[in-house]
Amino acid sequence: MRLAAALALPAPLAAPPLPLAPAGSVATANSYRARSAGVTVINVVNDAVNPTDVHVLVIGVDGTNLRRVIAGDNPNFDALMGDSVTGVASIVGHTTISNPSWTAILTGAWDNQTGVINNIFTADTYMKWPTVFNQLEYYNSEIDTMVIADWAVITDIGQAGQYPVDTYSLVPQVPGDANWSLTDAEVTAQTVAAIESGEPPNFLFSYLVQVDEAGHQYGGASPQYAAAINRTDTNIGAIMDAINSSSENWTVIVVTDHGHQPQLGFGHGFQSPDETSTWVIANGAGFDPGQMNLAYSIVDVTPTVLSLFGAPPPAGSPGVSLTTLGDSNVLPVDLDQALNDAIARNGWPDIATNVALSVRTIFASIPYFLDGGISSITATLQGIADDNIFLISQLAAVSKVVVQILGDVGVAATSALAELVAWMTGVDIFSQGHPLPPPSVATEPQIPSVLVA
Incomplete structure (x- = not known):
């Protein structure tokens, strides 16, 4: 796409970020996490723990x-x-x-x-x-x-x-x-x-x-x-x-x-x-x-x-x-x-990473702020609808539905664009992750309790 060409990013950026840049240098997102050379990074399962x-x-x-x-x-x-x-x-x-x-x-x-x-x-x-x-x-x-x-x-x-x-x-x-x-x-x-x-x-x-x-x-x-x-x-x-x-x-x-x-x-x-x-x-x-x-x-x-x-x-x-x-x-x-x-x-x-992540942040922020704005408008319209003002409340209720529908479409469209930009700048949007096995059929679904202060 044109955005990729503008950023000179022919392929998604790689890898997790570098935690600390050496003195007098810049960090790069294309480097894996730097650990101390003497560190042995082993995760051990302790079966003796209760x-x-x-x-x-x-x-x-x-x-x-x-x-x-x-x-x-x-x-x-x-x-x-x-x-x-x-x-x-x-x-x-x-x-x-x-x-x-x-x-x-x-x-x-x-x-x-x-x-x-x-x-x-x-x-x-x-x-x-x-x-x-x-x-x-x-x-x-x-x-x-x-x-x-x-x-x-x-x-x-x-x-x-x-x-x-x-x-x-x-x-x-x-x-x-x-x-x-x-x-x-x-x-x-x-x-x-x-x-x-x-x-x-x-x-x-x-x-x-x-x-x-x-x-x-x-x-x-x-x-x-x-x-x-x-x-x-x-x-x-x-x-x-x-x-x-x-x-x-x-x-x-x-x-x-x-x-x-x-x-x-x-x-x-x-x-x-x-x-x-x-x-x-x-x-x-x-x-x-x-x-x-x-x-x-x-x-x-x-x-x-x-x-x-x-x-x-x-x-x-x-x-x-x-x-x-x-x-x-x-x-x-x-x-x-x-x-x-x-x-x-x-x-x-590095400059390419800085530009790529800045563009990602800008595009990712659009659906977020749009979603927040829509929520604010619909909440205001719902408040007017709840006031039971003749004709005004009915118009507010209808307007709320229209705004919500148009807002959902806008959020979905801008989210799709943001995900495209994310993929072009190194995010694996197609990742299957590492899901846990589902609960057995004999296990009742767990519903979290609400803490009462």
């Missing part, structure tokens, strides 16, 4: 640049990193949009594998690429899984697949909570309550959104962004207090999906070093305090969780269990300085 005795918490902090965390007064993050192994990496070559990155975190597969290119939830993705919830439930249905989040896409992912999460809680935005701090506080309260319950879940994923919201509203270098990080630091402290007071032995992983541009604008979705900067903090038995590991990556989260439960690694995942990367640990004299130095080495991809 899965119902294991407790793992993953905290997802959306859109958070670690160097902004380090620069601020965030004592709980500091304490956590001082008691954990912290890994920093660039996801250059991967789309820096939330859903592709959270899908990578929750499946162990990059965007060019799963085909997720924007924030529109697609249930079929998680039939082909099972989530960590699916994998754990399939491995042992006695493992109690839970997700608490204030973004519907996250709870939708939890409910997707043939073996969905046991319990989920979608926390709606608190009325009047313009910066999402009160809503995140409710997520935190529910997370603490789950940990402190008499029977805490074996695997819990908790998602906090306010830092990303502040980045979109004000920019990643703004005081509002720093304040959102500071409030999230308070939430992290409350959750870790509950963990440290628990009678159970917990492994805690804290992870972000992408960074943020410093200036007010699009926020993220492109390939600048600020946007591609990610990190993983691993706390618990086997993770030495105050250490740094540059071999960590966000696609390692699901393989790590599975290995902790003694489950096999996810098929097709380039990720590995963090427990196998201990040889890459270093103990810096100054952890903050070492982390900042490592982050400063992040680079841009």
Whole structure:
């Protein structure tokens, strides 16, 4: 097509992204993930583990640049990193949009594998690429899984697949909570309550959104962004207090999906070093305090969780269990300085990759924003229809149907174009993935429970 010729891309781009660019260079999406030369990456299934005795918490902090965390007064993050192994990496070559990155975190597969290119939830993705919830439930249905989040896409992912999460809680935005701090506080309260319950879940994923919201509203270098990080630091402290007071032995992983541009604008979705900067903090038995590991990556989260439960690694995942990367640990004299130095080495991809992924982001954003606009218009029309105003409400009801039909057609058309562009820029949209075997006919379909706060 003409677009391929314009981009000089005769074939789809290859491979998972490079996590860290060497100093003075740029990273390239055509290179496989760089691991320390001395690292042996072996996933081992531990049959001796009793899965119902294991407790793992993953905290997802959306859109958070670690160097902004380090620069601020965030004592709980500091304490956590001082008691954990912290890994920093660039996801250059991967789309820096939330859903592709959270899908990578929750499946162990990059965007060019799963085909997720924007924030529109697609249930079929998680039939082909099972989530960590699916994998754990399939491995042992006695493992109690839970997700608490204030973004519907996250709870939708939890409910997707043939073996969905046991319990989920979608926390709606608190009325009047313009910066999402009160809503995140409710997520935190529910997370603490789950940990402190008499029977805490074996695997819990908790998602906090306010830092990303502040980045979109004000920019990643703004005081509002720093304040959102500071409030999230308070939430992290409350959750870790509950963990440290628990009678159970917990492994805690804290992870972000992408960074943020410093200036007010699009926020993220492109390939600048600020946007591609990610990190993983691993706390618990086997993770030495105050250490740094540059071999960590966000696609390692699901393989790590599975290995902790003694489950096999996810098929097709380039990720590995963090427990196998201990040889890459270093103990810096100054952890903050070492982390900042490592982050400063992040680079841009080559020009062709940068152009290709920028074009992919632009085309992938069109159906997403169109879908959001249609939803807003139809909600307004439904509100007028519900008011039962003579003639006006009837016209609004008819208009809603027309707008919805035209909107669905527009979203479908622009989504098809976005998928074409995605394929031309390296996404395997025809991938069959690695689906799990279906439940037996004797097994009743599992319906996730809704957590009542």
